[in-house]
Amino acid sequence: MSLRPELSGTPTGPVPVPAVVTALAGDDAVTPVWRNALGGLTFRLDGGDGVRYVKWVAAGTPEIDLPGEAERLAWAWPWARVPPVLGHGSDAEGSWLVTAAVDGRSAVEARWKAEPAVAAAAIGRGLRLLHDALPVDRCPFDWDVPRRLGRVDERIAEGDGTAEWSPEHRRLGVVEARALLDAPPEVDRLVVCHGDACAPNTLLGDDGSFAAHVDLGSLGVADRWADLAVATWSLGWNFGPGLDDVLLDAYGIDPDQRRTAYYRLLYDLA
Structure with a gap:
């Protein structure tokens, strides 16, 4: 979700990195690139195998359905220019969605x-x-x-x-x-x-x-x-x-x- 700019945007201060994002990154560099109005975070992972993006949202945020987004992206991908899904999951702390980078x-x-x-x-x-x-x-x-x-x-x-x-x-x-x-x-x-x-x-x-x-x-x-x-x-x-x-x-x-x-x-x- 991307509401008015006073409610969402590029993080300007320190951003705690969820444990699952650290685990997914491995040796890749982790850069926070977006915080939405509901506190969901997007991270860029840069490594030897290229660039990936991880969206993460805390458990108990019903407005953001990352498994549902993964399903929608996979459905739309054959016809539209959208990021390919690489994986998704959830644990007690939150849920996440991993996508490949797209040019742009x-x-x-x-x-x-x-x-x-x-x-x-x-x-x-x-x-x-x-x-x-x-x-x-x-x-x-x-x-x-x-x-x-x-x-x-x-x-x-x-x-x-x-x-x-x-x-x-x-x-x-x-x-x-x-x-x-x-x-x-x-x-x-x-x-x-x-x-x-x-x-x-x-x-x-x-x-x-x-x-x-x-x-x-x-x-x-x-x-x-x-x-x-x-x-x-x-x-x-x-x-x-x-x-x-x-x-x-x-x-x-x-x-x-x-x-x-x-x-x-x-x-x-x-």
Whole structure:
């Protein structure tokens, strides 16, 4: 998961390395490269056999399902540019997922923050490639509205409130926001969605072209606007305003304010 940048990003201080990551690394160099909003960590392992990445999350973090992500990556790999799975597992402390490196660098690295329009266009083209390539009729995973509303209700029952939401939604209050989610827009086009199409989850080549997708733990069938709404939203968090049309033009679609507003609210609350 890659939420607003104040909630996730490259670690800036010391990061304790879980014992299993140390064991997996062996003699390889271990570098923490990402901490997400829920405390999950990603490490880069550099050694004589190349580069691997290990995602790790503490036990008892239900929002991150690394075995499920491994299953989704393995399913998507024949059709899409995603990291190959090398292994996964769990113990009393947490769970982990090991993937091979893929060519490309995060769309939010400093180079692309200096060229945000290039990054936004690459993200849009990458999403279109994903949506066109993955076969909906063969996908065993869903990310539809009813399933996600179940998670919204769980969070509300657990006591989550407006303080956890993005500023633009806090004014609604819990009752009004939940009522709005009961009136989803008609589906535009069903696709296999990325599930967390934030800018950091697209990798770019050195020439600014789309390279690969990462972090597909929520991949599943849904309206394509469930991805597009979040992808455009994250441009503002990572690069600043004014780039939505760049991404949508590269994808090949006109803006849709109603679907965008609905799926951003659903993403925020779920």
